[in-house]
Amino acid sequence: MIGFELSDEQKQFQALARTFAKETIIPVAAHHDREESYPEEVVRQAHEVGLLNVSVPEAVGGLGLSMLDEAIIAEELGYGCMGIYTILMASELGIMPLLLAATPEQQARFLAPLLEGPKLAAFALSEPNNGSDAGGLRTRAVFDGDEIVISGTKTWISNGGIADFTVVFATYEPELKHRGTVAVVVEHDRPGLSCNKLHGKLGQRASPTYEMVFDDVRVPIGNMLGEKGDGFKIAMRTLDKTRIPVAAGAVGVLRRALDESRAYALEREAFGQPIARFQAIQFKLADMKIALETARWQTWHAAWLADSGRPHAEAAAIAKAYASDAAFAAAQEAINVFGGYGYMNEYPVEKLMRDVKLNQIYEGTNEIQRVVIARHVLQ
Amino acid sequence: MILIVTAAVNGSLPKSALELVTVARELAGGAPVAAAVVGPEAAAAQLAGYVPQVRSLQAPELEPLRAEALTTAAQQVAAELGANTVVMSANRLGQSVAPRLAVRLGAALLEDVIAVSTDGGLRAKRYSYLARVTETVEVAGGGATVVTVKPNVFPLPEAQPGGSVAPFAPTFGAQDTRVTVGERSAAAGGRVKLEEAKAVVAGGRGLGSAEAFDQLVEPLADALGAGIAATRAVVDAGWRPYAEQVGQTGKSVAPDLYLALGISGAVQHLSGMNRSKVIVAVNKDADAPIFKIVDYGIVGDVAQVAPAIAAALEESQGS
Amino acid sequence: MKIITVLKQVPDAEARIRAGSGGVELDGVTFVIDGMDEYGVEEAIRLREAGHDVEIVALALGPARYEEAIRTALALGADRAVHVETDVELDPIAQARVLAEVVRQEGADLVFVGGKQADWDSAALGPALAEVLGWPHSDWTTELKLAGGALEVRHDTDDGQESLTLPLPAVVTTQQGLNEPRYPTLPNIMKAKRKELAKRSLDELGGAQPLTRVVAQEIQTRERRGRIIEGDAASAAAELVRLLRDEAKVL
Numbered sequence: 001m002i003g004f005e006l007s008d009e010q011k012q013f014q015a016l017a018r019t020f021a022k023e024t025i026i027p028v029a030a031h032h033d034r035e036e037s038y039p040e041e042v043v044r045q046a047h048e049v050g051l052l053n054v055s056v057p058e059a060v061g062g063l064g065l066s067m068l069d070e071a072i073i074a075e076e077l078g079y080g081c082m083g084i085y086t087i088l089m090a091s092e093l094g095i096m097p098l099l100l101a102a103t104p105e106q107q108a109r110f111l112a113p114l115l116e117g118p119k120l121a122a123f124a125l126s127e128p129n130n131g132s133d134a135g136g137l138r139t140r141a142v143f144d145g146d147e148i149v150i151s152g153t154k155t156w157i158s159n160g161g162i163a164d165f166t167v168v169f170a171t172y173e174p175e176l177k178h179r180g181t182v183a184v185v186v187e188h189d190r191p192g193l194s195c196n197k198l199h200g201k202l203g204q205r206a207s208p209t210y211e212m213v214f215d216d217v218r219v220p221i222g223n224m225l226g227e228k229g230d231g232f233k234i235a236m237r238t239l240d241k242t243r244i245p246v247a248a249g250a251v252g253v254l255r256r257a258l259d260e261s262r263a264y265a266l267e268r269e270a271f272g273q274p275i276a277r278f279q280a281i282q283f284k285l286a287d288m289k290i291a292l293e294t295a296r297w298q299t300w301h302a303a304w305l306a307d308s309g310r311p312h313a314e315a316a317a318i319a320k321a322y323a324s325d326a327a328f329a330a331a332q333e334a335i336n337v338f339g340g341y342g343y344m345n346e347y348p349v350e351k352l353m354r355d356v357k358l359n360q361i362y363e364g365t366n367e368i369q370r371v372v373i374a375r376h377v378l379q
Numbered sequence: 380m381i382l383i384v385t386a387a388v389n390g391s392l393p394k395s396a397l398e399l400v401t402v403a404r405e406l407a408g409g410a411p412v413a414a415a416v417v418g419p420e421a422a423a424a425q426l427a428g429y430v431p432q433v434r435s436l437q438a439p440e441l442e443p444l445r446a447e448a449l450t451t452a453a454q455q456v457a458a459e460l461g462a463n464t465v466v467m468s469a470n471r472l473g474q475s476v477a478p479r480l481a482v483r484l485g486a487a488l489l490e491d492v493i494a495v496s497t498d499g500g501l502r503a504k505r506y507s508y509l510a511r512v513t514e515t516v517e518v519a520g521g522g523a524t525v526v527t528v529k530p531n532v533f534p535l536p537e538a539q540p541g542g543s544v545a546p547f548a549p550t551f552g553a554q555d556t557r558v559t560v561g562e563r564s565a566a567a568g569g570r571v572k573l574e575e576a577k578a579v580v581a582g583g584r585g586l587g588s589a590e591a592f593d594q595l596v597e598p599l600a601d602a603l604g605a606g607i608a609a610t611r612a613v614v615d616a617g618w619r620p621y622a623e624q625v626g627q628t629g630k631s632v633a634p635d636l637y638l639a640l641g642i643s644g645a646v647q648h649l650s651g652m653n654r655s656k657v658i659v660a661v662n663k664d665a666d667a668p669i670f671k672i673v674d675y676g677i678v679g680d681v682a683q684v685a686p687a688i689a690a691a692l693e694e695s696q697g698s
Numbered sequence: 699m700k701i702i703t704v705l706k707q708v709p710d711a712e713a714r715i716r717a718g719s720g721g722v723e724l725d726g727v728t729f730v731i732d733g734m735d736e737y738g739v740e741e742a743i744r745l746r747e748a749g750h751d752v753e754i755v756a757l758a759l760g761p762a763r764y765e766e767a768i769r770t771a772l773a774l775g776a777d778r779a780v781h782v783e784t785d786v787e788l789d790p791i792a793q794a795r796v797l798a799e800v801v802r803q804e805g806a807d808l809v810f811v812g813g814k815q816a817d818w819d820s821a822a823l824g825p826a827l828a829e830v831l832g833w834p835h836s837d838w839t840t841e842l843k844l845a846g847g848a849l850e851v852r853h854d855t856d857d858g859q860e861s862l863t864l865p866l867p868a869v870v871t872t873q874q875g876l877n878e879p880r881y882p883t884l885p886n887i888m889k890a891k892r893k894e895l896a897k898r899s900l901d902e903l904g905g906a907q908p909l910t911r912v913v914a915q916e917i918q919t920r921e922r923r924g925r926i927i928e929g930d931a932a933s934a935a936a937e938l939v940r941l942l943r944d945e946a947k948v949l
């Protein structure tokens with residue numbers, strides 16, 4: 001049978017995250033968006049109440065939350081500010097390869113320290129010359145005795161410059177394409193690593209994005225996850241999971257778009273009546289509601305598949321593509337509901353659209369999601 | 380027999396005590412009404428101008444007044460007079476004593492009522508859900524009932540002079556005085572009591588500071604002859620005493636005019652003032668929830684608008 | 699020392715309340731632990747943090763959905779919980795008799811009760827419970843100290859504040875200002891899962907009969923003029939005074 005009820009505990013996570021979004025994120029979101037500044041205080045408090053790095057397993061002292069738990073929390077935080085949520089989400093993204101491929105020793109070495117403070121992880125796959133084509137990596141990993149030497153450039157790495165460690169994907173044998181790749185944990189303080197913060201983002205401006213330059217960075221071979229040749233596989237299996245929180249964050253943005261539109265439509269008058277009386281406006285709200293329910297259930301379904309060890313790549317791709325496309329459409333319509341005010345940054349809706357645009361792009365563009373889905377359809 | 384239980388405040392009968400007479404008469408439907416009054420005999424004599432039988436409660440154990448001692452006294456008067464309905468004010472004293480009395484008398488409790496009726500059993504109306512709902516409650520089994528009455532709702536009764544006052548000396552047990560009362564601080568006197576005021580000027584966090592509160596609110600309250608109220612945010616900040624707090628966990632008021640300055644309009648605040656006849660708000664945020672329930676609103680800075688209202692009042696009274 | 703904190707689950711203060719012919723409709727409403735009850739849980743935790751050796755038991759009487767509120771109390775720091783599960787709507791006086799039975803069986807020394815319930819707008823449960831138990835109580839309590847087997851409190855009265863000393867055992871009803879309740883953190887929510895939540899039935903506790911019955915409920919509405927007065931401070935103020943005098947006739 002199917003059960004649609006959240007557990008009491010999940011309802012409490014939800015309540016906590018909702019309160020956190022309302023009291024800690026929303027009041028500062030517009031400021032960090034405008035200033036393109038890092039919300040250090042929010043991240044510190046997220047750590048304090050336990051909302052940071054929630055997937056770290058119980059075995060090393062973490063909470064070991066499930067994908068569904070994470071999705072429930074993600075919706076609330078995304079509702080507050082997708083940009084700020086991306087900081088937390090990208091950290092879970094950096095943790096995921098270790099959940100999938102690290103030895104217990106590696107988990108204890110890298111993940112346990114993350115719990116000690118407001119610390120972050122990062123995930124570096126994309127490069128200046130290739131994003132979607134993740135098999136065509138140019139960053140090199142050279143095996144030198146019991147060390148690996150990394151050289152090359154990664155770009156658009158969320159948290160890159162401020163993370164305690166970054167999981168870096170590199171090739172040791174370009175001829176082998178994706179079969180010649182490795183996943184390596186690189187600590188922040190390794191000599192030869194330099195990070196430059198990228199400026200001028202359209203949205204999610206609170207989330208710091210970096211270019212990471214590896215100039216013969218040496219790490220012990222014990223920092224490699226899995227075996228030689230596993231890199232690409234680990235990256236793909238990671239994204240099959242972490243697309244679910246990307247979808248959940250978009251669901252949060254969608255819900256925010258609906259809430260803001262609803263409130264405004266009831267207040268704003270035109271032609272002597274609240275605009276909510278116009279069917280054209282009502283239909284926009286109805287469409288947002290349809291999308292919200294559909295996106296949330298697909299997201300939770302994908303999370304449930306992942307948690308129960310079932311195949312979930314296709315469901316996650318559907319959730320990510322659908323939720324982010326629907327959220328973008330809803331945010332865009334929310335601007336229409338607000339009319340001229342929607343176009344101004346004094347009101348919250350234009351930010352929703354700028355922010356959620358990124359959910360359509362990162363962790364695999366929505367075109368790539370459709371490539372994945374089509375492959376399953378045709379299989 | 381319907382018994383009113385009340386206490387004098389600073390030596391005289393509060394307005395809420397007279398409102399109890401109105402309720403008691405409605406409940407009695409012609410049956411006799413009596414009263415028990417804690418305080419000086421003069422207060423009992425005052426009530427005897429409305430109620431035929433008054434018991435003046437005098438005992439050292441009733442000073443200072445403690446919930447358990449008053450419960451004991453009320454129970455004994457009720458027993459002596461054979462009263463099966465007791466009426467008290469839903470002020471803090473009444474809310475503390477009435478539930479105890481209900482337990483002791485094996486009675487039902489109708490709490491904080493705004494209307495009563497007796498056809499087909501005892502029924503009362505009261506608010507619930509943070510005063511967003513009006514509900515009708517009835518006593519399930521018949522039998523004894525204790526009723527607490529929301530202050531400032533019922534009209535004052537007509538006088539019925541000629542009542543008699545008899546002293547009553549309750550007997551107390553050790554438990555009645557086991558709570559020791561220490562230091563007491565009363566709200567600054569001089570101004571009209573908040574619960575009895577026809578107009579209330581209320582201030583919120585938007586006033587900015589304790590000094591600004593005094594400077595902006597006091598002159599307006601003086602000009603209107605109004606009581607002063609505050610939100611929890613203000614009271615928590617220590618700008619004003621707790622006794623001035625209006626809302627879910629403060630006082631509940633219903634003046635003819637409620638002037639809210641720099642108050643956002645949280646449900647918990649509204650639940651204490653949403654029955655006011657006319658509500659006016661001044662807030663710099665046009666989207667503040669308080670504007671949803673106003674009769675008149677001014678969007679603007681209180682620092683400018685409040686003195687302007689005071690000036691306009693002065694001018695209008697002058698002309 | 700054993701502290702019992704009584705709690706209720708009520709609609710979120712921001713939830714929209716609707717009423718139909720059958721009274722208030724709570725379908726789809728978000729329920730939370732009553733804010734007033736959180737003060738009690740928090741105060742109990744603070745007593746422990748101040749070095750007192752206390753066991754904190756959360757106690758609730760209500761339908762199955764109350765379990766969520768109970769879990770919140772456990773996540774905040776209560777050690778275990780007792781849930782008297784029933785769908786029977788009991789008024790505060792009837793509730794006090796049932797809860798008193800649990801308090802007696804537990805042998806508690808101190809009971810916290812929310813000062814005023816956000817659903818019934820009732821302040822009766824605390825004093826009624828104290829009476830059934832034969833204990834003293836302090837209501838609307840804003841400060842509390844445990845000193846040598848007695849409680850020293852400060853509480854609101856009708857015209858100000860008062861200090862009281864109460865012998866234990868005692869009932870204390872809360873008031874805002876008593877403390878600032880903490881958030882339940884995620885790790886504590888997880889830990890709460892493993893804490894004991896005992897279920898009791900009304901029958902086991904001697905049964906209960908409601909003494910009052912709600913027969914009708916409607917949303918309180920009042921027509922408001924909703925008029926925003928435009929203009930600079932001086933002219934808006936003058937217009938306001940004119941309206942109060944001539945239209946509303948309250949001056």
Ligand SMILES: Cc1cc2nc3c(=O)[nH]c(=O)nc-3n(C[C@H](O)[C@H](O)[C@H](O)COP(=O)(O)OP(=O)(O)OC[C@H]3O[C@@H](n4cnc5c(N)ncnc54)[C@H](O)[C@@H]3O)c2cc1C
Nearest residue numbers: 123124125126130131132156157158209362363364365367
């Ligand atoms: C703010 C931000 C944060 C980011 N954070 C991270 C991070 O933390 N870690 C990380 O590794 N990356 C990160 N990225 C990178 C992101 O994942 C990539 O930008 C994304 O995968 C697309 O890659 P690309 O930009 O190289 O586009 P390209 O791959 O060059 O794609 C260009 C266009 O071609 C389409 N396209 C490409 N291949 C196909 C195909 N086979 N079929 C159909 N269409 C195709 C794409 O959909 C797109 O429309 C981030 C990006 C941004 C903007």
Ligand SMILES: Cc1cc2nc3c(=O)[nH]c(=O)nc-3n(C[C@H](O)[C@H](O)[C@H](O)COP(=O)(O)OP(=O)(O)OC[C@H]3O[C@@H](n4cnc5c(N)ncnc54)[C@H](O)[C@@H]3O)c2cc1C
Nearest residue numbers: 583584585610611612626627628629641643648663681733
């Ligand atoms: C269990 C519980 C019980 C509670 N009980 C009560 C209660 O009994 N009574 C109560 O009041 N609250 C109560 N509250 C608190 C309530 O939820 C609100 O937090 C509180 O009422 C807010 O007070 P405020 O309006 O003064 O402050 P705020 O909400 O901070 O509002 C200040 C307002 O002032 C405006 N403003 C700022 N500057 C200016 C200016 N220069 N000119 C004009 N306007 C300005 C702002 O726009 C804002 O709207 C309770 C809460 C809980 C949880």
